[in-house]
Amino acid sequence: MLRKSFFIATVLLCGVVNAQPRAIPLKDSTSTSYMEGISSFNHVYVSLADLASALGLRTFMLGPTGKMSVYSGDGSMLFTPNNCFITISRGARSEHYQLPLPVIVVGNKLFGPANYLGQYFTTILHGVLTYDVSTGGFDFTVNDTLPPMITGVNVEQKDNGAVISISMSRVPTAAAAALGKDGILYVTIMPGTFDFETLNSLPPTAVYSNVLAIQNPNSVQLSFRLKQAYSGRQVFVDSTKNSVMVALYSKANSRTILSDELKARLDAEKKNWKLNVIVIDPGHGGKDPGALGLGGVKEKNVALAIAKDLKSDINQRLPGIKVVMTRDKDEFVPLDVRGQIADKAHGKLFISIHCNSMPRKPDPANGIETFFLRPGKNEGAIRIAARENAAIKYENNYEKKYKSYETDNWILTTMAHSAYVKYSQQFAELIEKDVTAITPLADDGVEQAGFIVLIGASMPAVLVETGYISNWHDVRILRSKRGQEEIAKGITDAIVQYKALYEKNFAQE
Ligand SMILES: [Zn+2]
Structure with a gap:
């Protein structure tokens, strides 16, 4: 094990010594952004942080390990320095894949082999990422024919109610919510879709005991079995966070706005719907x-x-x-x-x-x-x-x-x-x-x-x-x-x- 790491480190050091800096373009339908890259031994490496940022994805460095996670609404990828393995997680499932070349460290940045990253990034993106060896650039094509997918559900308890936020891979067009007499909250998201694994892996919460999803041709309907009765609800699509927010009011505080922040977002959302x-x-x-x-x-x-x-x-x-x-x-x-x-x-x-x-x-x-x-x-x-x-x-x-x-x-x-x-x-x-x-x-x-x-x-x-x-x-x-x-x-x-x-x-x- 130790020998292997030593071997890889030596190879990488040589790689770095031979490295030539270069800018790598990423083109999408509207613009081109440039990322830091290096060529080394006929291979092109791209800064993983730059690539993630050009694709609008969040990244997180795992402290002293030097590992980096890249997140999209649909999943995440974990890169390890000087290692060929990447871990891709979607919903509750994690899978390991092996790149033909390892992720390398230059300065304190991680660089991945450009020619092999596209297919893996594509698994967590709503679109297709490809690298063209002849032009030395990335192309990203958005696949917006896919409906937005539910990627998670979070609850927050408040003094006078609760807020359920349903995160989506993209902003849906509309959402509606209704409180059934049977203690069930029905939320319809349009257009929308979900996968069973994501929903089945949701932890139990203080607000609802379980959630059930039904796929309709143009929408997805979620049924939350609530643990207590609520007297009212508000629902809105939060386009800044790709999520659908449902505010539930408890009986005692009927019709009280849960927080100023929520109220401000509701107002902003209303403006989005104005026929302007x-x-x-x-x-x-x-x-x-x-x-x-x-x-x-x-x-x-x-x-x-x-x-x-x-x-x-x-x-x-x-x-x-x-x-x-x-x-x-x-x-x-x-x-x-x-x-x-x-x-x-x-x-x-x-x-x-x-x-x-x-x-x-x-x-x-x-x-x-x-x-x-x-x-x-x-x-x-x-x-x-x-x-x-x-x-x-x-x-x-x-x-x-x-x-x-x-x-x-x-x-x-x-x-x-x-x-x-x-x-x-x-x-x-x-x-x-x-x-x-x-x-x-x-x-x-x-x-x-x-x-x-x-x-x-x-x-x-x-x-x-x-x-x-x-x-x-x-x-x-x-x-x-x-x-x-x-x-x-x-x-x-x-x-x-x-x-x-x-x-x-x-x-x-
Ligand atoms: Zn005509």
């Missing part, structure tokens, strides 16, 4: 004219005109809401970039404006129809989605870029959006009702379809086919200033009602 940014997406533009209608009307121009009217309407009637446009002139914007603009602006609602058209003109088909995201179910919806998605053919390299949108991935992609489906549908229904109330356009109803532009935006999102430019009745409305203003006004009416509905749903009880 709306993204308007005028369809097509630039080299992509969209559908060509009767009398030379182009879809891209009608869409932009209505979008501009909609923006000024919102500014006037809902001055607290910021409006972001994916384009405000006649320019080409790729479909996926539209979603990125919406996400960057932290939009709470995404409205894509289009005009419908039939291949043969004129055609009797007419009316306004509003879509939300789901793979197309009926033939009409599939036809319209195919036409709108065809905008990608104006983009370079589109086969490669949109490959992930092929059938298999539909299920995953729509699951990621399932939390927003309810809100998207409610908003779509309001648009149909309110626009047809003030324009002569017929109500063609709400439909689900697979629009690429709606996939990119991580928020409730709809696509409005405002009317048919292949129909004389509709095109007269769509190309007239008055018609465009009325459609915009109808959509704003829908936003006003949606805002009240949406914010009420997330208001604290």
Whole structure:
């Protein structure tokens, strides 16, 4: 044993002597960060602390042993200096793996062999980490199609109640809690998932005797058997700590806020749910004219005109809401970039404006129809989605870029959006009702379809086919200033009602 350590130490010392410092890049979808690295005997080593920090993971040094733990919401990894073995823990399970090269110490920092770390970090990340030997850099791709996972439950007893915090691998969209008459607290987290091992390894607590989890298609429901009766509860998603907090009030102190800190966080969370940014997406533009209608009307121009009217309407009637446009002139914007603009602006609602058209003109088909995201179910919806998605053919390299949108991935992609489906549908229904109330356009109803532009935006999102430019009745409305203003006004009416509905749903009880 002693001999072996001595041998490794000698090899390492030589390694260090030959070491050349170098910066190692880590690229993710938005940025590149640089980490301290060294090359030694044709191998590249990266600072484990730098790599963890670039991935947003916490680290902890185990005092005199020199060992280092790296934590994510999903698990942890333990690195030992001058040793090939790493320990990966997830839930109650720990497993040991052997790296082909040991972790080395330079200065007082641990360095790991870059080429072999990716697969192990990937096991505790919501994404894939790879190292490219030819470029000498790391790539990290977030896998955000996986729902947030429950990674632990903590309880804290207070004088006037208790707080249960459920930690998650990522921030879920919404959470709800209810106290059953049977002494059970039901908590629903959406979207969410769990594994049995994590939940089974939870220690018993002073607040509840056991917890049971049920996986639903879009959510996870936890049932806590409480040890005493509580008179009320509050629940909120704490986005700063990737957790769901449930505050329980004991009978004696009914409705008292548990602590100032908790109250401040509740208020901050309420602000997060405010409908404060709306993204308007005028369809097509630039080299992509969209559908060509009767009398030379182009879809891209009608869409932009209505979008501009909609923006000024919102500014006037809902001055607290910021409006972001994916384009405000006649320019080409790729479909996926539209979603990125919406996400960057932290939009709470995404409205894509289009005009419908039939291949043969004129055609009797007419009316306004509003879509939300789901793979197309009926033939009409599939036809319209195919036409709108065809905008990608104006983009370079589109086969490669949109490959992930092929059938298999539909299920995953729509699951990621399932939390927003309810809100998207409610908003779509309001648009149909309110626009047809003030324009002569017929109500063609709400439909689900697979629009690429709606996939990119991580928020409730709809696509409005405002009317048919292949129909004389509709095109007269769509190309007239008055018609465009009325459609915009109808959509704003829908936003006003949606805002009240949406914010009420997330208001604290
Ligand atoms: Zn269109």
